[in-house]
Amino acid sequence: MSVLRLIVFVLTAGFAPPALAVEISLSCGTIGSQHNICQQSIDRWEKQTGHTVRLVQVPQKTNDQLEFFRLRLAQPDPSNPLDVVKIDSIWINFVEQYLLDLSPYTQGAENEHFTRLVTNATFQDQLKAMPLWSGVGLFYYRKDLLDAYGEPVPRTYAEMEAIAARIQAAERQRNPDFWGFIFEATPGEGLTCNSLEWIEAMGGAPILDADGRVRVNDAEALATLQRVKGWIGTISPPQVLDFNNESARRFFQNGNALFMRNWPYAWALSQKSDSPLVGKVGVTTLPAGPQGSGGTHGGWYLGVSKHTAHPEIAADLVAFMTNKEEQLQRALFNSQNPTRPALYADPDIRNVSEFFQVVFGGLQMALNRPNARLRGSYVYVSNTWSQAVHDFLASPEADPKPVFDHLQEQLERLERRGW
Numbered sequence: 001m002s003v004l005r006l007i008v009f010v011l012t013a014g015f016a017p018p019a020l021a022v023e024i025s026l027s028c029g030t031i032g033s034q035h036n037i038c039q040q041s042i043d044r045w046e047k048q049t050g051h052t053v054r055l056v057q058v059p060q061k062t063n064d065q066l067e068f069f070r071l072r073l074a075q076p077d078p079s080n081p082l083d084v085v086k087i088d089s090i091w092i093n094f095v096e097q098y099l100l101d102l103s104p105y106t107q108g109a110e111n112e113h114f115t116r117l118v119t120n121a122t123f124q125d126q127l128k129a130m131p132l133w134s135g136v137g138l139f140y141y142r143k144d145l146l147d148a149y150g151e152p153v154p155r156t157y158a159e160m161e162a163i164a165a166r167i168q169a170a171e172r173q174r175n176p177d178f179w180g181f182i183f184e185a186t187p188g189e190g191l192t193c194n195s196l197e198w199i200e201a202m203g204g205a206p207i208l209d210a211d212g213r214v215r216v217n218d219a220e221a222l223a224t225l226q227r228v229k230g231w232i233g234t235i236s237p238p239q240v241l242d243f244n245n246e247s248a249r250r251f252f253q254n255g256n257a258l259f260m261r262n263w264p265y266a267w268a269l270s271q272k273s274d275s276p277l278v279g280k281v282g283v284t285t286l287p288a289g290p291q292g293s294g295g296t297h298g299g300w301y302l303g304v305s306k307h308t309a310h311p312e313i314a315a316d317l318v319a320f321m322t323n324k325e326e327q328l329q330r331a332l333f334n335s336q337n338p339t340r341p342a343l344y345a346d347p348d349i350r351n352v353s354e355f356f357q358v359v360f361g362g363l364q365m366a367l368n369r370p371n372a373r374l375r376g377s378y379v380y381v382s383n384t385w386s387q388a389v390h391d392f393l394a395s396p397e398a399d400p401k402p403v404f405d406h407l408q409e410q411l412e413r414l415e416r417r418g419w
Helices: 003-011 032-049 062-074 092-098 115-120 143-148 157-171 189-202 219-229 238-242 245-253 265-270 311-321 324-334 341-345 347-352 355-364 371-394 401-417
Strands: 023-027 052-055 084-088 130-136 138-142 179-182 257-262 281-284 297-304
Touching (some): 062 084, 062 092, 130 311, 138 355, 143 281, 179 245, 189 371, 341 347
Parallel strands (some): 179 257
Antiparallel strands (some): 130 297, 138 281
């Protein structure tokens, strides 16, 4: 960042305290890097406004955090309030009824974020949270091996399949454990993301059809899953069925795969000084199919409890932590991906790393999971869907129809009762 910009940022932070300072409680990580990143923004907001922030201890396990938020927001404790919450992108639909509509307080700032991210947090025309930082599914590749074999970075899944098979066969002469393509296929949210990306690219209805009706036995989608099943044991190792994002990353970083689908965090780890692949990895957006290309987006938002005693001040904290300058700070010093398209053209960010431009390309094409439409049923639907996908990929059966016809009947009953 230029010296001039840093000076302007410091000077505009403000020093005048309000007539009556209040304390705002915030859940935003209480240990480790997430705590430190939040605390940096908090310190600047406190200095600007004169208000104070109390960080609320939350459970460490992700699923426990969701239950914690649901309980604390639905049954607030006046003696121990929770004013502002940091929530995962797929949690908003579970707690949106307890969150304040932020649109009266944002002065249109939501229009400066990626539209898909704002849509994900909008319910019945009410903005229930603001994007804090984001991620998207990306395609990692061994650029040293592509160069050595004279192959381009694949732009389509068909190209990926052919290049993976060729280089895998050649590399097996020196590494019998080498594979062409790895991804996350253990049951869970990661497999839901992967499968939605495959279907969006190669064809089919991604859990819901265009009218929002459940359609997990869509013929085109099942054909896509059959194609993916064909990868396992040919260009993908059987153990991908047990891979989560981290075990896939380790497998790739140990030099045992040519291509990998993973999240942005894997890039920085691949470039650490102790990584065997420093300088040997490239990253780009996911390959395309006949229907196009897109990675599912993930990330975090900030929302305000409907029960806060200080809605305007709590909303001001959210606006501050998600504003342009704060997102710029987090990108430059913490490598967190902004949710504002304009920041990816910022010269300071462009000078830090070309990686941010890859993320920008991915976010422009990012896919929303159907959590907004499925509301409180999303986790159940996602879990049953990913389990069915996993079971089919692991099964010796070639026909997916029986498994997904049964799931269709099961989810239709839930749909009739209302999501």
